Amino acid sequence: MSSRHWTWLAIALLAVAWPLLSPFSITLLNYIGLYALVAVGLVLLTGVGGITSFGQAAFVGLGAYATAWVCTSPLAAQALSGLPAGLLPWLGLLLGLLVTGLIAWILGAVTLPLSGHFLALGTLAWGLSLYYLFGNIEGLGGFTGIAGVRPLSIAGLELASPRLMGIVIWAVLLLAIWAMHNLLDSREGRAIRALKSGRVMAESMGVDTSRQRMKLFLLAALLAAISGWLYTHLQRFVNPTPFNLEIGIEYLFMAVVGGSGHLWGAVLGATLITLLKEQLQDWLPKLLGTSGNFEAIVFGLLMILLLQRAADGLWPLIAARAGRWIKPAPARTARTTQAALGRRKLPPPGQVVLRAEQVTKRFAGLVANDAVDLEVKAGEVHALIGPNGAGKSTFFNMISGVDDPSAGQVALLGQPMTGKPARAFAALGMGRTFQHVRLLGQRTVLENVALGAHLRGRRGWLSAMLQTDRHEEAALLAEARKQIERCGLQSYIDTPAASLPLGQQRIVEIARALAGQPSILLLDEPAAGLRHLEKQALVQLLVQLRAEGLAVLVVEHDMEFVMNLADRVTVLEFGRVIALGTPDEVQANPRVMQAYLGVEDIEGDAA
Numbered sequence: 354m355s356s357r358h359w360t361w362l363a364i365a366l367l368a369v370a371w372p373l374l375s376p377f378s379i380t381l382l383n384y385i386g387l388y389a390l391v392a393v394g395l396v397l398l399t400g401v402g403g404i405t406s407f408g409q410a411a412f413v414g415l416g417a418y419a420t421a422w423v424c425t426s427p428l429a430a431q432a433l434s435g436l437p438a439g440l441l442p443w444l445g446l447l448l449g450l451l452v453t454g455l456i457a458w459i460l461g462a463v464t465l466p467l468s469g470h471f472l473a474l475g476t477l478a479w480g481l482s483l484y485y486l487f488g489n490i491e492g493l494g495g496f497t498g499i500a501g502v503r504p505l506s507i508a509g510l511e512l513a514s515p516r517l518m519g520i521v522i523w524a525v526l527l528l529a530i531w532a533m534h535n536l537l538d539s540r541e542g543r544a545i546r547a548l549k550s551g552r553v554m555a556e557s558m559g560v561d562t563s564r565q566r567m568k569l570f571l572l573a574a575l576l577a578a579i580s581g582w583l584y585t586h587l588q589r590f591v592n593p594t595p596f597n598l599e600i601g602i603e604y605l606f607m608a609v610v611g612g613s614g615h616l617w618g619a620v621l622g623a624t625l626i627t628l629l630k631e632q633l634q635d636w637l638p639k640l641l642g643t644s645g646n647f648e649a650i651v652f653g654l655l656m657i658l659l660l661q662r663a664a665d666g667l668w669p670l671i672a673a674r675a676g677r678w679i680k681p682a683p684a685r686t687a688r689t690t691q692a693a694l695g696r697r698k699l700p701p702p703g704q705v706v707l708r709a710e711q712v713t714k715r716f717a718g719l720v721a722n723d724a725v726d727l728e729v730k731a732g733e734v735h736a737l738i739g740p741n742g743a744g745k746s747t748f749f750n751m752i753s754g755v756d757d758p759s760a761g762q763v764a765l766l767g768q769p770m771t772g773k774p775a776r777a778f779a780a781l782g783m784g785r786t787f788q789h790v791r792l793l794g795q796r797t798v799l800e801n802v803a804l805g806a807h808l809r810g811r812r813g814w815l816s817a818m819l820q821t822d823r824h825e826e827a828a829l830l831a832e833a834r835k836q837i838e839r840c841g842l843q844s845y846i847d848t849p850a851a852s853l854p855l856g857q858q859r860i861v862e863i864a865r866a867l868a869g870q871p872s873i874l875l876l877d878e879p880a881a882g883l884r885h886l887e888k889q890a891l892v893q894l895l896v897q898l899r900a901e902g903l904a905v906l907v908v909e910h911d912m913e914f915v916m917n918l919a920d921r922v923t924v925l926e927f928g929r930v931i932a933l934g935t936p937d938e939v940q941a942n943p944r945v946m947q948a949y950l951g952v953e954d955i956e957g958d959a960a
């Protein structure tokens with residue numbers, strides 16, 4: 354049976370057992386469902402997107418309080434008089450989503466530009482503030498809260514019992530998992546996954562990382578708000594306690610313990626932590642003969658132990674063990690079609706594609722690039738060489754939008770690009786690889802290469818969640834497959850990128866760059882780590898690309914590789930261009946011999 358069949362079987366079993374379960378089990382399952390919904394958002398935000406948040410409980414609170422206020426406040430009753438009472442919870446949901454969206458947007462704008470522990474501390478700060486805000490607003494009942502919230506009604510049926518509410522909770526949870534699964538399995542999902550590998554790589558693929566991070570943050574907040582809305586109509590009462598920082602930390606535990614990159618890990622984590630806390634609260638006082646907050650201590654210790662044993666969470670462990678009985682979902686390659694994507698017209702051979710004029714970069718007192726001029730034309734391979742520390746990587750960053758020059762101009766296809774971000778370079782047709790390979794290690798070669806085609810698709814998040822992007826997705830995957838075959842990687846198409854040798858990972862990066870249909874390819878030490886035959890194959894590929902009219906700029910240390918391949922070579926030393934010419938001219942240049950090849954020393958030794 355495939356994983357999909359197992360999922361349906363589990364859902365069917367739960368549905369059949371639902372009317373027979375004890376009220377206590379229903380209560381537990383309801384809470385697990387509510388917690389898992391928040392944890393699903395955290396799996397996306399933290400596990401996939403790499404943004405740690407301790408403050409999700411506050412968003413749950415916003416969703417919970419919004420609907421409680423709409424359903425109970427005299428002000429709301431006055432404003433909404435005349436509307437059927439059954440509509441109020443739905444207006445509460447709408448208000449909750451709007452308020453949460455707005456507050457999350459403001460908080461995101463302030464905290465998301467922070468990085469690392471500053472971001473996590475930021476989430477702690479707003480988690481705390483919102484909790485105290487709930488408790489201090491009199492209109493929201495202060496720390497006593499709001500009681501007498503009306504039950505949710507659907508099509509005239511009042512869901513007054515936990516058993517009925519539970520059906521809604523689990524239906525919403527399963528729907529959210531389905532939608533999030535679709536999102537991750539799409540062009541936008543690849544962009545979200547790329548966030549964790551660092552902004553430079555994602556931006557170079559054309560991903561607007563700030564926007565993606567904000568959208569991810571909003572999505573996780575809205576899922577939390579929906580959980581809060583459901584909570585209020587389950588409890589019919591709210592006070593600030595369930596939205597405090599401690600619960601916010603528990604949500605994060607659920608996502609991490611379950612398996613922070615796996616959607617079902619959220620359900621596992623929520624189940625485990627809910628049951629564990631419940632059991633500890635039950636057993637510890639009996640065991641110790643005294644009551645106290647001992648469960649918090651034991652809970653903390655167990656979490657440390659668990660995370661030490663399974664740093665990636667429990668879901669991957671269970672999935673690996675269950676692999677014997679569960680067939681993986683059909684390979685995504687099976688779904689590719691021959692649907693075509695739009696094609697970019699390449700500039701005619703000989704046209705200057707990239708022009709750098711007087712590019713200068715200063716780091717405090719050090720001039721890493723000093724008025725560097727360089728042109729790369731369509732249909733040529735241009736090599737940039739120089740001894741260690743000559744300024745090649747710095748220059749590479751200047752001409753690819755990773756960093757801004759202190760002075761000078763960069764133009765791509767005649768358009769001024771100075772000061773523009775890397776994604777703007779990608780949009781105009783620049784593809785690049787990295788000196789230190791930057792791939793999504795756990796994802797397949799196919800998915801990695803498809804990320805390179807990001808800008809060739811248009812479908813957004815909603816379309817991905819609802820699966821209306823499938824035609825475009827098939828075309829993107831077909832393009833990725835084509836580039837993989839072009840680079841001779843077809844036998845690794847479904848292999849996780851990290852399990853390939855370094856040399857092949859470099860080729861995957863080239864295939865990824867080609868999937869964007871670039872006019873110019875920037876290769877940062879593409880031959881490093883390649884064996885002799887692999888280097889020959891790479892030379893062949895680059896010769897073919899040149900013949901097709903692509904402009905190629907190579908930064909490389911391997912002189913044999915460069916001299917066999919390049920049409921022109923620019924030599925840097927101490928940040929300055931000391932030579933430009935054909936490989937033969939450059940090799941014969943005494944300045945280059947002296948500076949780069951150390952010939953003077955050899956001659957001196959010989960004398």
Ligand SMILES: Nc1ncnc2c1ncn2[C@@H]1O[C@H](COP(=O)(O)OP(=O)(O)OP(=O)(O)O)[C@@H](O)[C@H]1O
Pocket residue numbers: 716719720721739740741742743744745746747748
């Ligand atoms: N962010 C930075 N801050 C300060 N100095 C820097 C920075 N980046 C590079 N440099 C300095 O600029 C000079 C050029 O470095 P760069 O990495 O561009 O050289 P390179 O030619 O790429 O060297 P390699 O071949 O070893 O990669 C070096 O002296 C380096 O120490």
